Amino acid sequence: MASSLQDILLRVKEAADIVQIVGQYVPLKRAGSKYLGVCPFHNDRHPSMNVNPRMGIYKCFACGAGGDAIKFVQEFERVGFVEALRLVAGKAGIAIPENLSLGDKGDSDKTAMVVQANQIALQIYVESLEKSQVTLDYLQERGLNRETVKHFQIGYAPESSDLILQRAAAKKVPKEAFIEAGILGEAAGGRVFDRFAGRLMFPIFNLSSRVIGFGGRIPPGRDGAKYINTPESPLYSKSRVLYGFNFARQSIDQSGEAVIVEGYMDLVSLWQAGVHNAVAVCGTALTREHAQMLMRFAKKVYLFFDGDTAGRQAVRRSLEPLLAQGVEVRVPVLPASEDPDSFVKKNSPDALPALQTLFAAAEDLPSFLIRDHGKSVDSLSPEEKDVLVKSAAEVLQHNPSVEVRDAHLQSLRKSLGLRPAPINRTQPRGTNIPTAAPTARVPGLFVPGASLTVRAEAVPEWQLLQLLLSYPDIAVSRADAMDHLAWFMDERVRELFDITLGLLAEKKTLSLRELRELVPESLQEVLASLEIAEGGDPERIRRQLKEYAEEVESRYLQLELQRLKQTMGGSIETDNKTKEIYFGLYKRLQAFNARKGPLGFNP
Ligand SMILES: [Zn+2]
Numbered sequence: 148m149a150s151s152l153q154d155i156l157l158r159v160k161e162a163a164d165i166v167q168i169v170g171q172y173v174p175l176k177r178a179g180s181k182y183l184g185v186c187p188f189h190n191d192r193h194p195s196m197n198v199n200p201r202m203g204i205y206k207c208f209a210c211g212a213g214g215d216a217i218k219f220v221q222e223f224e225r226v227g228f229v230e231a232l233r234l235v236a237g238k239a240g241i242a243i244p245e246n247l248s249l250g251d252k253g254d255s256d257k258t259a260m261v262v263q264a265n266q267i268a269l270q271i272y273v274e275s276l277e278k279s280q281v282t283l284d285y286l287q288e289r290g291l292n293r294e295t296v297k298h299f300q301i302g303y304a305p306e307s308s309d310l311i312l313q314r315a316a317a318k319k320v321p322k323e324a325f326i327e328a329g330i331l332g333e334a335a336g337g338r339v340f341d342r343f344a345g346r347l348m349f350p351i352f353n354l355s356s357r358v359i360g361f362g363g364r365i366p367p368g369r370d371g372a373k374y375i376n377t378p379e380s381p382l383y384s385k386s387r388v389l390y391g392f393n394f395a396r397q398s399i400d401q402s403g404e405a406v407i408v409e410g411y412m413d414l415v416s417l418w419q420a421g422v423h424n425a426v427a428v429c430g431t432a433l434t435r436e437h438a439q440m441l442m443r444f445a446k447k448v449y450l451f452f453d454g455d456t457a458g459r460q461a462v463r464r465s466l467e468p469l470l471a472q473g474v475e476v477r478v479p480v481l482p483a484s485e486d487p488d489s490f491v492k493k494n495s496p497d498a499l500p501a502l503q504t505l506f507a508a509a510e511d512l513p514s515f516l517i518r519d520h521g522k523s524v525d526s527l528s529p530e531e532k533d534v535l536v537k538s539a540a541e542v543l544q545h546n547p548s549v550e551v552r553d554a555h556l557q558s559l560r561k562s563l564g565l566r567p568a569p570i571n572r573t574q575p576r577g578t579n580i581p582t583a584a585p586t587a588r589v590p591g592l593f594v595p596g597a598s599l600t601v602r603a604e605a606v607p608e609w610q611l612l613q614l615l616l617s618y619p620d621i622a623v624s625r626a627d628a629m630d631h632l633a634w635f636m637d638e639r640v641r642e643l644f645d646i647t648l649g650l651l652a653e654k655k656t657l658s659l660r661e662l663r664e665l666v667p668e669s670l671q672e673v674l675a676s677l678e679i680a681e682g683g684d685p686e687r688i689r690r691q692l693k694e695y696a697e698e699v700e701s702r703y704l705q706l707e708l709q710r711l712k713q714t715m716g717g718s719i720e721t722d723n724k725t726k727e728i729y730f731g732l733y734k735r736l737q738a739f740n741a742r743k744g745p746l747g748f749n750p
Pocket of ligand 1: 186187188189195196207208209210211212
């Protein structure tokens with residue numbers, strides 16, 4: 148009934164704590180009466196999303212995403228409205244009737260059914276485990292205790308799909324929902340079967356701990372794929388699902404570190420051994436989406452893969468997406484015959500200290516690259532060293548920070564016994580940076596950070612400053628547009644511009660290190676929160692420079708005119724000098740507007 152739905156909606160919206168709900172997916176920092184976080188809906192590393200607890204809404208400055216708690220869950224989890232409402236209501240302690248229907252929002256009923264199908268299957272798998280002694284024995288043999296099995300809700304898929312069909316009928320969930328969820332398959336003649344029949348089941352949960360898919364391991368002694376996963380469904384996409392993330396999120400958030408493994412069993416073993424910040428990719432290489440999900444919580448990532456060649460290849464493939472997010476990468480080294488699970492087993496019951504030692508000795512990027520090359524440093528020829536440095540530079544180009552790239556390359560050169568390279572030689576500007584890299588997104592797009600509050604009208608001048616710092620060689624050619632420090636209304640911009648231009652005039656090149664040394668303590672944090680972009684099309688950068696400079700100039704002219712108008716105050720006594728200035732400015736603004744098109748300003 149529509150009225151009862153309206154009632155529920157109202158109650159949920161009133162009771163929902165948006166900071167708690169958004170905070171479950173994205174770490175939030177308090178900024179006055181609001182909260183800031185990195186927006187999950189566009190590729191970013193800066194806190195551009197604003198959460199307002201009083202109004203119960205979120206809004207992203209950069210991509211425009213916004214809405215209430217239900218909308219956030221809907222967009223993040225990619226679920227229908229009813230499902231998002233249920234999740235938010237659950238958090239707020241409000242019960243939603245099972246059969247709630249939304250009439251015009253009915254398209255989401257299908258997703259809701261798939262969600263229910265997954266839940267029904269999970270229940271059956273967990274129940275069935277108790278009846279499969281073979282599987283219980285197998286789990287014991289693998290060293291998993293009851294507590295761990297319960298924690299991960301590991302189950303067993305019965306050979307027959309009868310139980311699922313019975314339970315589905317009882318709960319009025321059509322079998323099509325199970326087919327859609329990838330639980331049931333349909334054979335010729337319409338007979339349905341459980342795709343996971345006979346398998347050990349690892350349910351996969353989303354961040355709100357709702358089951359969205361499964362990984363099934365083949366029973367020992369049977370032929371077939373070792374693991375099968377839920378096929379892509381409205382709820383499940385392997386490129387954006389990390390197994391165990393729901394359990395590990397808090398620990399990752401607290402430590403700022405995450406461990407990535409490749410298998411369900413690796414992850415479960417690590418958990419049991421006491422490593423609670425691990426996640427696993429499910430039958431796919433690590434993707435950019437995975438890296439984005441992780442970097443919201445983690446600054447450092449351990450790639451804990453098998454010790455063999457395949458494991459090393461997997462590390463190599465994972466570097467690009469992680470480096471592109473600016474995450475620090477470490478590689479714990481296992482003997483060639485080991486994987487994380489076997490390592491835990493071998494060292495039990497003292498697996499945790501053994502793991503801690505292994506992690507403490509994990510390779511940084513240069514060490515990994517040298518080992519990956521397969522030769523000892525001493526046996527490398529100068530040419531080989533050169534190739535190694537070049538290929539490292541190629542890998543590192545995905546990292547948005549010049550400092551990080553430099554530090555890694557210098558450390559690699561040092562390990563190879565080479566002289567340090569001149570600074571900033573590591574990546575010629577404007578070349579080879581993938582356009583999708585976070586900083587190439589919109590060079591100079593200015594997003595106020597948590598430590599930086601900026602008046603909306605001052606945003607173009609901050610953008611201009613960012614462009615100057617990011618592309619000094621291009622920006623300084625517009626010095627004519629830059630050296631009017633009076634244009635800037637924000638003192639901090641004025642001061643940073645002044646110092647930067649001074650440095651540029653003196654040295655002809657801009658080193659951020661030198662700049663940092665010159666900038667007063669009070670502005671260090673401001674400088675650090677600016678996004679230094681790289682790469683991008685020089686033509687586009689020039690266009691943006693022109694655009695921002697014009698905006699800054701026109702705003703300055705308008706403000707000056709207003710100020711003078713107030714000074715004159717309509718008085719006839721106004722001295723000629725002021726009149727002259729006023730009309731001078733007015734003419735400039737007119738000429739400016741004629742160039743640029745009307746601004747709708749009328750002095
Ligand atoms: Zn956004």
